Amino acid sequence: MTETDVVVIGGGATGVGVARDLAMRGVDVVLCERGGLGAGTTGRSHGLLHSGARYATADPEGAAECIRESRVLRDIAGEAVERTGGLFVQLPDDDPAAFDARIEACRDVGVPTETLSADAARETEPELASDVRRAFRVPDGVIYPSRLVAATAESARQHGADVRPNAPVTDIVVTEGTVTAVETDAERIEADHVVNAGGAWAGRIAELAGVEVPMAPTMGVMVAVDVGGVDSVVNRCRPPDDGDIVVPHVDRVVLGTTSTPVEDPEEFSTDEAAVEAMLSEGAAMVPAVADADVVDVYWGVRPLYAGDDGGRGRDASRGFQVHDHDVARLTTVTGGKLTTYRLMAEAVSDAVCERLGVTEPCRTADAELPAGDAEKLDALVEEFDAAGPADTDIVG
Ligand SMILES: Cc1cc2nc3c(=O)[nH]c(=O)nc-3n(C[C@H](O)[C@H](O)[C@H](O)COP(=O)(O)OP(=O)(O)OC[C@H]3O[C@@H](n4cnc5c(N)ncnc54)[C@H](O)[C@@H]3O)c2cc1C
Known part of the structure; x- marks a missing residue:
């Protein structure tokens, strides 16, 4: 059995982003991903580092997030992004x-x-x-998602996170209305808080805790x-x-x-x-x-959310949502874009830190990812089993 402050379920961009953010604030984190890192949607995205122009007319708020976050990634993400214009x-x-x-x-x-x-x-x-x-x-x-996920996971690990690919979560243990642990196929991990960063699978993961998160993938x-x-x-x-x-x-x-x-x-x-x-x-x-x-x-x-105001198909919001639940100590994140993964992770980590009483601020926008050397980065992609179809021609 392992004990930790926070278990993050899901090792796509959002989950590794949360693990990095929390670890940089001194929180003890275990991340469990059922496949290789990025095996869900992250490794199967189009890989556009959005400037925001695509969303400027219909979703100005989303566009503003994109221009801010794309600038951050250009500064911190080294060989995981390409500044093509x-x-x-x-x-x-x-x-x-x-x-x-x-x-x-x-x-x-x-x-x-x-x-x-x-x-x-x-x-x-x-x-x-x-x-x-x-x-x-x-x-x-252009974003190379495999490299982005591997670099983010490595940064999380350098700050003390335990990143576990190929560790499917099979159950979330709820005791008297409070989440107390998760079960993987290998062991039980006791935690003060659990983050559901399961992307399009967030609804299924929430069901493990008896909670409903309606999704509209x-x-x-x-x-x-x-x-x-x-x-x-x-x-x-x-x-x-x-x-x-x-x-x-x-x-x-x-x-x-x-x-x-x-x-x-x-x-x-x-x-x-x-x-x-x-x-x-x-x-x-x-x-x-x-x-x-x-x-x-x-x-x-x-991983789109089918909440009250959520549309379907192209009309569905591409923004992100951070959810509390009727059971305590569980936070779910839905929606979003690869471009804004760091911002999503910051919002989730702020919510979790508030509950844990952690006052350290987010530092992920200012600290470079270990992504300066393509060869080393691709070795990390291999180690984290993070290769995906979005960038097989580039990575390794
Ligand atoms: C077709 C398409 C094109 C896109 N193009 C772009 C683009 O060009 N630019 C952009 O910015 N965004 C783009 N996006 C959006 C972006 O790819 C996603 O928003 C983002 O990758 C989602 O990351 P995530 O970590 O939230 O989800 P995911 O990457 O899906 O991560 C969730 C993880 O949870 C894991 N999981 C599920 N169940 C369990 C379990 N029981 N135990 C442990 N782990 C579990 C899954 O294996 C998965 O790896 C695109 C999306 C799609 C579908």
């Missing part, structure tokens, strides 16, 4: 007024933009379609194609829709994505039509996609 492009079918409105909205939330003529945009990105009308530049980037497809020579993230400038983002890797681009409600985060039917749609939407922005080889297709499931 991004372009929003207007194609002939796209409403010019929406282009202008998005620039205005970016200005309002502090996302810097630079408008480019069609010629200037193609000079920057020669692979862009010849019918691009105009574009604007934003500070988007949506799945999305990513299609990697063999197109080199694209340096920036390319976004279609229209209201968020299927297939409007092209994320560049070194010698491929990753096209995505979709947002389809699913009942079960693991068992859902995939759809060849969605793959075809990614190829045709991607080719509208980057024509070389049309003749390129498909080198990978993978699917991920968003």
